[in-house]
Amino acid sequence: MGDDYTSPQDNAILTILRTSEEVNNLKDVDTILDKILFESRRLSNADAGSIFLVEKNSLIFSYVQNDTLFKGESANAALYQNFAIPISEQSIVGYVAKTRQALTIDDAYELDATLPFSFNKSFDEKSGYRTTSMLTIPLIAQESRLVGVMQLINAKNDMGKSVPFSDEAKTYIPLFCNNASVAIERGIMNRELILRMMQMAELRDPTETGAHVQRVGAFCAEIYGTWASRRKYSAKDIKRGRDNLRLAAMLHDVGKVGISDTILKKPGKLNDEEFATIKMHTLWGARLFKNQTSELDRMSMEIALCHHEKFGGGGYPGVAPADVWKSDEQGTTPLSGEDIPLPARICAVADVYDALASPRSYKDPFPDEKCLGILEKDAGTHFDPEIVEIFHEIFDVIKAIRDKYKETPKE
């Protein structure tokens, strides 16, 4: 061993510092949770894990990874499971949230009967998974705010056998989690900022909520993940693409802030003049991203501009991304095929599907078969056929997303 010797401890600290920096470059809360869970599992050699986030007095299930049950970057309905656990001593995660102390369990099936909490076997029973060791850590941000709880499951030894979590894992992962919690709060803020911005455009319509925007963002991220996996993109590139696309797609209709309520909320069909005004939401939205400083800005501009272009031509506004800043641009030449940026081709399918499946001031929701039938019929003319094919392939995930982000009735 020469000068380049580093102790395992140094390695762990370097990994934590490097990873914390990477986490800080991510923007959307889901991508941040994915990265934090992945790196924590890598540091502890854990097979699985999940993250719960605090909302009011509950822990909301928010992220899961499991190398035994789910593979790679492919779309996964388990991510969108929708359940909450009370912050109380009865459950392991609730206990950790309440005590704010990390908790190590060597075998979830051999808990001391005097402990206040018990292990909920229902997930194992449903999935056939066998949970053994657990490391459950409170996620605490600045000013001692409890953000959530991370649970790592089944540490493995070199032979792949489940073993208790090491002392090293118990020491270093909570340190990493302190930094991670701050990043999670920032990711939540980014998502909420965008939702609030979209409420300015959409909440004027009482039937419209942030749920549509969240669904379109999640549909797009999942479609892109499958599209990019088919092309064998690296996990890192896929995650980055999903991160940007999720937020950019949430902003697809940001240009509707410029459209009057009388048009947006009109109960019946629009006349030609009104529809001509509506069409301008694409160009007005795109121009909000004039000072492009990031990939996210570029993608947001492309989506706002091109989400109503059609794959076979004939969509609107008919302005190429390079011409957005020409002030006299009216839009004359619809784009087609792969001249329409990929993020916009993806968003077109996600947005139209959601418009079809949801109530609008001018229409009732359509049943699934009718929605899918319309996508099918218009593949090649309106939509990129490969995107429609992927949409079918991951329809179980699409449905899980719809369940997670339902319209909440207004008081």
Ligand code: C2E
């Ligand atoms: P939106 O309601 O979010 O609809 C987005 C897109 O979904 C529409 O783009 C269209 O491609 C598709 N879509 C929505 N409903 C249907 C449907 O019943 N059948 C089919 N085949 N496709 C549907 P489009 O047409 O460019 O409209 C853009 C926006 O203009 C709409 O966003 C909505 O805000 C407004 N809009 C369009 N038509 C009407 C209308 O008849 N009445 C009112 N009040 N608004 C309309």
Ligand code: SIN
């Ligand atoms: C609406 O404002 O009615 C819908 C916004 C959208 O579908 O994108």
Ligand code: SIN
């Ligand atoms: C791609 O990954 O090939 C397209 C996504 C993007 O526009 O950056």
Ligand code: FE
């Ligand atoms: Fe639109």
Ligand code: FE
């Ligand atoms: Fe929309």
